Amino acid sequence: MKNYYILLIALCTILPTQAQKKSKSIKVTYVKSSNGKILENQDPILLFTSEKISLNTTEKITLQKADFPIEQVFVDFDSKTISQLAQFKNQTSVLNIDSLALGKQNFTFSDQTRKILGYNCKKATTSINSNTIELWYTTELSLKGAPTALGQDLGLVLEMVRNGNSKVTASKIELLKNVPTFLKLPNPQPKIVDQLTYKDLLWKSRFTSIAVFEKEIINFSDTSKSNDSILRFASGTIIVKKIKFPKIKKGSSVFVDVTEQSNGDAYDRTGSVFVIPTSEKISFLDGLQNGAKTLPIYENGNGEKYQGVIRTENYSPLLELMRFFTPFGVKQFNNLELKNKAWQDSVYYRQDISELTPALDDQEVWIGMNIGNYDKGGHKVSLNVSIHGGNDNKTQDNWLLPLFNTNNVMEMAGQQYATMFNNEKGLEITFEVPESNKNYKLRYITTGHGGWGNGDEFVPKKNTILVDGKEIFTFVPWRTDCGSYRLSNPASGNFSNGLSSSDLSRSNWCPGTVTPPIYIDLGKLSAGKHSLQVKIPQGAPEGSSFSSWNVSGILITE
CATH class of the missing domain: 2.60.120.1570 (Peptide-N-glycosidase F, N-terminal domain)
Known part of the structure; x- marks a missing residue:
């Protein structure tokens, strides 16, 4: 009987990991909070990620209920590129492809660990425009991704904390058997523009x-x-x-x-x-x-x-x-x-x-x-x-x-x-x-x-x-x-x-x-x-x- 319980415990430990390794794609839902309170009427951030590519989008975008402009971010892990796709009210779209941004991200790593949704997470810290950003990420799912373009190559980021009080936290992780068909850049690609032009067009469209x-x-x-x-x-x-x-x-x-x-x-x-x-x-x-x-x-x-x-x-x-x-x-x-x-x-x-x-x-x-x-x-x-x-x-x-x-x-x-x-x-x-x-x-x-x-x-x-x-x-x-x-x-x-x-x-x-x-x-x-x-x-x-x-x-x- 004792050996049975040892075997059962071992199976409970091993089976999720084996299931995770078989998963070709993951869907993560993130919610935003400030000073410990969940923000009301928010549009949850969604991350779809596979071995080769990730997509940052939102719940309203996937349900086709989002207001224009619609912005989505694709990360190609093989080429280390970040692609920003914007769709406007007049049915036009533009694309900015940055092959340098991911490699320029620098982090300080900590020995601190914690569990989020049952997964062991490590801590990485960076500073952007005088804001301290903490990223809690796990490598237990064998896939990468994050709620924003930041930290996409660390592992799977389950929480992002800005200045200690503003958080984006994973509320749900879904293991998908297949890679969603939309997890790729549109083909043919829309007009490609430089980053300043992309930001300007996006800003003016608002x-x-x-x-x-x-x-x-x-x-x-x-x-x-x-x-x-x-x-x-x-x-x-x-x-x-x-x-x-x-x-x-x-x-x-x-x-x-x-x-x-x-x-x-x-x-x-x-x-x-x-x-x-x-x-x-x-x-x-x-x-x-x-x-x-x-x-x-x-x-x-x-x-x-x-x-x-x-x-x-x-x-x-x-x-x-x-x-x-x-x-x-x-x-x-x-x-x-x-x-x-x-x-x-x-x-x-x-x-x-x-x-x-x-x-x-x-x-x-x-x-x-x-x-x-x-x-x-x-x-x-x-x-x-x-x-x-x-x-x-x-x-x-x-x-x-x-x-x-x-x-x-x-x-x-x-x-x-x-x-x-x-x-x-x-x-x-x-x-x-x-x-x-x-x-x-x-x-x-x-x-x-x-x-x-x-x-x-x-x-x-x-x-x-x-x-x-x-x-x-x-x-x-x-x-x-x-x-x-x-x-x-x-x-x-x-x-x-x-x-x-x-x-x-x-x-x-x-x-x-x-x-x-x-x-x-x-x-x-x-x-x-x-x-x-x-x-x-x-x-x-x-x-x-x-x-x-x-x-x-x-x-x-x-």
């Missing part, structure tokens, strides 16, 4: 990119003319194009980005990206086509007439997406050399505008861009809008209303500077909200101008917002970080005290940067009409120099 302008010139010239797609106004300092936006899923992120280079202008200029609302009887487009004087006039008692700056019953002002400022002559004036200064080739501005999605969602809109300048060469710009999908199939249900925009984008066509804050009344408008019990916010952009020592560009001034006569918010908009962008400002003036003009602190802007909006909580406004007032203690003129404030405001709900 979002929708809308090219609005591509290396267009914004300058001041009588020769600037419109064409079939791009309209030019104010002697070429404004460009406008009609763009059709797709449906945007709720929860999506929307970004606008601008690339700018000097094409001759050496100075820091105010720039703006905007949508022209056309739902009212009069639009800003009418002013562009027929002159600023045809736009509704705002007066506050200081004797000046300000065209098209506030909302009226039949007019909506420009909806500002982004306010940016050009640096001093980036690219065009990079020949102005200074010791240890490597000037930037261009300036890139990028901003999240997701709260403005209702103005774009499934709509055809006029998008415009301006840079105020009086230079024939002007500036070269590109503008893109990117939409990064959310997780909800519903469309956006929030609401917005453009209230005011005093940025005189038609400066070169006679639109008045925003000097209305030299009067106690400042800027005041009446607006109407459709629903009570909504949390209303004001998306507010403000920048002060007046480029001499005592001008409001260089003097901190308090901005005060009042709703229905009650002070809601007050703050001093001021930027002290302008010196951080010195390498974008080759033509900046240099002073005897060692500072450059681009270093100086300013009223909420710096040469070569975006001025982000602030969000002012207005609370739950009752349905009906309300008043809003903006007050700023604008400085007095000195000779021919004067101050002004470019402010824009959009009412939004969450």
Whole structure:
């Protein structure tokens, strides 16, 4: 009897190993966890591996339920190559084959062992981008593979641990009698691309990119003319194009980005990206086509007439997406050399505008861009809008209303500077909200101008917002970080005290940067009409120099 139990124990030890050796292929299911908790709603990683090749895929891909792009990784153990296969929504595919990556993987091996799913595992450690990666692998199954491209040649990796708290762990191992027919690269092979191209195509396929302008010139010239797609106004300092936006899923992120280079202008200029609302009887487009004087006039008692700056019953002002400022002559004036200064080739501005999605969602809109300048060469710009999908199939249900925009984008066509804050009344408008019990916010952009020592560009001034006569918010908009962008400002003036003009602190802007909006909580406004007032203690003129404030405001709900 004793010998029987010894024999039984021996059989129990030997039989699994013999079965494993007979297995031509293995399927391993991995689950992800963080800080000891299994991640919810995850798509489990699947590994199929044989003696010659392994495949990293996911459960949704095998069930044909995965969203595009679909990426799978094949490892050929004979040739030591890693092949990345990407399939896109338009039914195209690309392949990158790397014959060096597997051999470049370096590990530190430990004497530590542990059991995972009943198999004895050894530990190997490596570091990638300052992340410590631990791999627990077994050689008892006589096949190799891993949940990612890392560690595929060690053995069968059953757990991967990043920085001690993020894990990918095998939850199930299935021994397959035959090698699955899909465990091979497609034949014929798709287009083969280099790794950088592969990564770029994969990245760009994950979002929708809308090219609005591509290396267009914004300058001041009588020769600037419109064409079939791009309209030019104010002697070429404004460009406008009609763009059709797709449906945007709720929860999506929307970004606008601008690339700018000097094409001759050496100075820091105010720039703006905007949508022209056309739902009212009069639009800003009418002013562009027929002159600023045809736009509704705002007066506050200081004797000046300000065209098209506030909302009226039949007019909506420009909806500002982004306010940016050009640096001093980036690219065009990079020949102005200074010791240890490597000037930037261009300036890139990028901003999240997701709260403005209702103005774009499934709509055809006029998008415009301006840079105020009086230079024939002007500036070269590109503008893109990117939409990064959310997780909800519903469309956006929030609401917005453009209230005011005093940025005189038609400066070169006679639109008045925003000097209305030299009067106690400042800027005041009446607006109407459709629903009570909504949390209303004001998306507010403000920048002060007046480029001499005592001008409001260089003097901190308090901005005060009042709703229905009650002070809601007050703050001093001021930027002290302008010196951080010195390498974008080759033509900046240099002073005897060692500072450059681009270093100086300013009223909420710096040469070569975006001025982000602030969000002012207005609370739950009752349905009906309300008043809003903006007050700023604008400085007095000195000779021919004067101050002004470019402010824009959009009412939004969450």
